[in-house]
Amino acid sequence: MKKMRMAHVAQIEDISPHMRRIVLKGDDLNDFPTGKEGAHFKAIFPQTGEAIPKLGTYPGFKKWMRSYTVRRFDDQSKALTVDFAVNDHEGLATNWAKHAKKGDLLGVAGPGDTKYTDYHAAWHLLVADLTALPAAGAIMEKLPKTAVGTAFIQVPTEGDKQVIAAPEGITINWVINRDLSQKALLQAVENMQWLEGTPAIFIAAESSHMMAVRQYVKTKPGYSKEQTYASGYWKI
Ligand SMILES: Cc1cc2nc3c(=O)[nH]c(=O)nc-3n(C[C@H](O)[C@H](O)[C@H](O)COP(=O)(O)OP(=O)(O)OC[C@H]3O[C@@H](n4cnc5c(N)ncnc54)[C@H](O)[C@@H]3O)c2cc1C
Numbered sequence: 665m666k667k668m669r670m671a672h673v674a675q676i677e678d679i680s681p682h683m684r685r686i687v688l689k690g691d692d693l694n695d696f697p698t699g700k701e702g703a704h705f706k707a708i709f710p711q712t713g714e715a716i717p718k719l720g721t722y723p724g725f726k727k728w729m730r731s732y733t734v735r736r737f738d739d740q741s742k743a744l745t746v747d748f749a750v751n752d753h754e755g756l757a758t759n760w761a762k763h764a765k766k767g768d769l770l771g772v773a774g775p776g777d778t779k780y781t782d783y784h785a786a787w788h789l790l791v792a793d794l795t796a797l798p799a800a801g802a803i804m805e806k807l808p809k810t811a812v813g814t815a816f817i818q819v820p821t822e823g824d825k826q827v828i829a830a831p832e833g834i835t836i837n838w839v840i841n842r843d844l845s846q847k848a849l850l851q852a853v854e855n856m857q858w859l860e861g862t863p864a865i866f867i868a869a870e871s872s873h874m875m876a877v878r879q880y881v882k883t884k885p886g887y888s889k890e891q892t893y894a895s896g897y898w899k900i
Contacts, residue, residue, distance in 0.1 A: 708771025
């Protein structure tokens with residue numbers, strides 16, 4: 665298990681109707697590694713009726729953890745920015761984010777490694793739903809200026825589009841869809857013009873949606889398993 669740190673909520677901002685940005689601070693973040701934007705960590709939430717998350721490993725500790733993404737880490741102010749998708753569903757993490765107040769405590773285990781396979785690939789394809797928008801956004805902001813490719817990002821409403829500092833050659837297509845019985849990301853990828861050469865591919869979304877897109881890209885010219893990262897971020 666990676667290092668666990670205690671952090672507190674320093675700032676809360678609803679950056680769109682379904683995305684709540686929470687900035688975490690605290691002395692434990694003084695040695696948080698830099699350059700991990702787009703990598704995941706495990707958020708450790710307080711147990712029912714508690715205010716302080718219990719750090720460490722003990723029977724059942726995973727029940728209180730969920731995966732989140734380092735959207736930004738400011739090494740000067742030691743501030744860790746995390747974007748929480750807040751949909752209509754109820755869940756430990758989402759409920760915590762919805763009700764968070766300044767000073768609330770959250771455990772942070774990790775971060776892991778950034779999973780993008782090749783920042784210098786011939787071209788890039790990123791496919792993400794709302795939960796993977798923080799990761800896709802962080803990856804696009806790390807790509808070299810000369811990078812080319814396409815991103816498909818599914819968000820529930822027009823208002824959930826974000827400004828992402830992606831290279832000019834990366835076209836961001838917002839897939840507006842709140843009906844998750846529709847495989848809208850797959851449809852969008854099926855309709856795109858496939859570029860030449862081997863792409864680096866990032867697919868992260870609800871599991872069945874991720875699998876549908878992964879199945880499709882496998883059939884395309886230039887597909888490389890080694891250059892593809894595909895992960896189910898949550899399950900319907
Ligand atoms: C590597 C990785 C990185 C991630 N990074 C982020 C991130 O930066 N921001 C982010 O918002 N999420 C992120 N996620 C997704 C997040 O971990 C899940 O959405 C998580 O299950 C939410 O926890 P919860 O306690 O709210 O719901 P849970 O207790 O896990 O689930 C409760 C119910 O809610 C449903 N549910 C869970 N998530 C959603 C959802 N997004 N929409 C609709 N229904 C849902 C489940 O199907 C279940 O029925 C990431 C996941 C992974 C694997």
